[in-house]
Amino acid sequence: MSVVLLVVFICISYLIVRVGSIALEMTGMERSRARFQALSAFSGTGFTTREAELVVTHPRRRKIVTYLMILGNAGIVSVIATFVLSLRQTGTFRPSLNLVIIAASLFILYRIASHQTFAKKLTQKIRETLREKLHFQKVHVEELLHQSDGYGVASVLVGRRSKVVGLTL
Numbered sequence: 294m295s296v297v298l299l300v301v302f303i304c305i306s307y308l309i310v311r312v313g314s315i316a317l318e319m320t321g322m323e324r325s326r327a328r329f330q331a332l333s334a335f336s337g338t339g340f341t342t343r344e345a346e347l348v349v350t351h352p353r354r355r356k357i358v359t360y361l362m363i364l365g366n367a368g369i370v371s372v373i374a375t376f377v378l379s380l381r382q383t384g385t386f387r388p389s390l391n392l393v394i395i396a397a398s399l400f401i402l403y404r405i406a407s408h409q410t411f412a413k414k415l416t417q418k419i420r421e422t423l424r425e426k427l428h429f430q431k432v433h434v435e436e437l438l439h440q441s442d443g444y445g446v447a448s449v450l451v452g453r454r455s456k457v458v459g460l461t462l
Contacts, residue, residue, distance in 0.1 A: 295375055295378040295379040295391075296379045296391050296394050296395055296398070298375050299372065299375040299376055299379050299395060300395070300398045300399075300402070302368065302371050302372045302375055303372060303399065303402065304402065305368070306335070306365075306368045306369075306372065307402070307406060309335065309361070309364050309365075309368065310331050310332055310335045310361070311331075311415065311416075311419065312419050312423070313331035313334065313335065313357055313358075313360070313361045314327045314328040314330075314331035314332070315327075315416060315419045315420060315423065316357045316423055316427075317330055317331055317348075317354055317357055317358075319420065319423060320351060320353050320354050320357070322347060322354065326344060326347065329344065330344060330345075330347070330348055330358065331357075331358075331361055334348075334358040334361035334362050334365060335361045335362070335364065335365035335368070336365055336369065337362065337365060337366070337369075376395075379391045379395065380392070
């Protein structure tokens with residue numbers, strides 16, 4: 294029973310990190326950075342200073358990462374406790390058999406999660422759910438291009454007879 298519970302906790306943890314990374318990506322963060330930051334926040338490790346600035350300076354990202362940190366603490370404790378319980382001998386099941394079952398389950402879960410079609414469909418479903426339930430809208434250009442230290446984006450109207458009309462940036 295504890296082996297099944299462990300696999301369920303690992304699946305839920307995977308989904309939480311996946312939802313967090315997609316939510317960060319929907320705020321305009323690059324996909325690889327969003328995945329790393331979601332996993333870092335959930336596990337409480339690897340949160341680099343330069344990358345963290347992308348999160349801290351953006352209110353929506355900061356909220357997402359806060360939830361990931363809270364859920365990560367609860368999730369990791371649950372996984373460790375369940376794993377320890379699965380290693381104790383109960384009845385006819387031996388700890389070595391439980392380890393084999395856990396390893397096989399993790400391998401199967403990894404193969405399913407890394408399958409391209411499954412990953413695309415899961416990502417689409419998560420995006421739709423985030424848009425519908427949490428009202429995630431498209432990111433404004435100002436949010437994407439906002440820089441710290443007093444830099445940012447400005448909208449400037451150019452007259453028809455200006456010397457810069459027709460020139461590229």
